Amino acid sequence: MLSRVTRRAFSSTRISPYKVTVLGAGGGIGQPLSLLLKLNHKVTDLRLYDLRGAKGVATDISHIPTNSVVKGFTPEEKDGLRNALDSTDVVLIPAGVPRKPGMTRDDLFAINASIVRDLASATAEAAPNAAILVISNPVNSTVPIVAEVLKAKGVYNPKKLFGVTTLDSIRASRFISQVENTDPTQEKVNVVGGHSGITIIPLISQTQHKGMPKDVKDALIHRIQFGGDEVVQAKNGGGSATLSMAQAGAKFANAVMAGLDGEADIIEATYVDSPLYKSEGIEFFASPVTLGPKGVEKIHPIGEISSEEEELLAKAKETLKKNIEKGVVFATKK
Incomplete structure (x- = not known):
């Protein structure tokens, strides 16, 4: 079996195969x-896990003719969660309850915090070297929860924990683009925090x-900050921003x-263990x-900003x- 480095040496365009696990695949x-x-x-190896529905989703998408094997896992089978995670390269965690009308991300905390904690614990044991991408809200708190769980297990790697x-x-x-009547595919906005x-x-x-x-x-800033509310209200209690979030997660x-495979200049904003404002007691920050x-590989500063943005x-x-403190307290309480 050739290493990824060796494979890249044979062909600069060859893509390494990745094992990817989705925890909460039925939602x-x-x-x-x-x-x-x-x-x-x-x-090339896609594992789907959920309390229910994962096997159905796996069977459904397995009919799509792409070069990957898909398997579904549930807690009903022996070691279902462990098998879904075993030696995987990337773990995505969208598990949890969706936001409903009038519900803030903080309202989700009591339910989703426990779910994320348990999934993080399982990941620490079965795939300690995996990159973990946290989607479950409230991300500001769930990412610190995952970090504390990994620390307790002795496998915390801040370079591989991401809030999406x-x-x-x-x-x-x-x-x-809607405000300025421009091509949205050409608009790049640095969103931090x-x-x-x-x-x-x-950062307009x-x-x-x-x-x-x-x-x-x-x-415009208000709409970006509270765009999720727009979707929740439009779905009239039937859900939250699921499709756009799926695209963002993918x-x-x-x-x-791409980064793991050694491609150059892969830069994305993400919520990570960051040095930017640690001196102010803020352990995680998106930039x-x-x-x-x-x-x-590198955490970039937010750059020069306006006085309004400073506020x-x-x-x-x-x-x-x-x-962040809320997440840490939850994860470390006895």
Whole structure:
């Protein structure tokens, strides 16, 4: 069996095969996310796990003619979760309950925190070297929970733990294009901070549209920060942002695998263990990150920002610190 490095030496275009596990594959995010991963040529071994439905999803997408094997796992079978995770390269965690009308990400905490904690524990034991991509909300708190679980198990690698904030970035690209009547595929917005409400900071001053009127800009920022509410209300109690989140998760997973495979200049915003504001007691922060063979290769500073964005950042830090502490307290309580 050739190593990934050796394979790259034979062909600069060859993609290494990756084992990928989705925990929560039967849910509103998990199903479309699994479909998108089945279509990704980097994935050759796709494992789907959920309390129910995973085998059905696996059988369904297994009929798609791409070069990957798909298997579904449930807790009913012996070592179902362990087998889903065994020696996998990338773990995506969209498991948990969806947001409902009037529910904030913090309202989800009591339910989703326990789910994420248990899945993190299983991952630590069965796939200690895997890259872990946390989608389950509230991400500001669930990522610290996963970190504490991994620390307790002695396998914490901050370079391979990610909170997926890609949805904020793709919303920003889409929404700003609607305001400015531009091509959304060409709009790149640096979105930093966290992944809920006022912790989401789109840095409009760093785009070509920094001169937009203040009222237009304020409305745009608010829409990016609370875009999830727009979906929850539109679905009238029938769900939250599942399809767009699945696309965001698949996009970020592809970037992580590209980095692991040694592709150059793979830069994505993500919520990670970051040095940027540790001196202020903020252990995790979302900013652009260069991804590589070891996971996080470089954490980039947020760059020059406007005075208005400085105010947004100050408010975001206050909330982020509380969110992070909440996750740590939950994970470490006896």
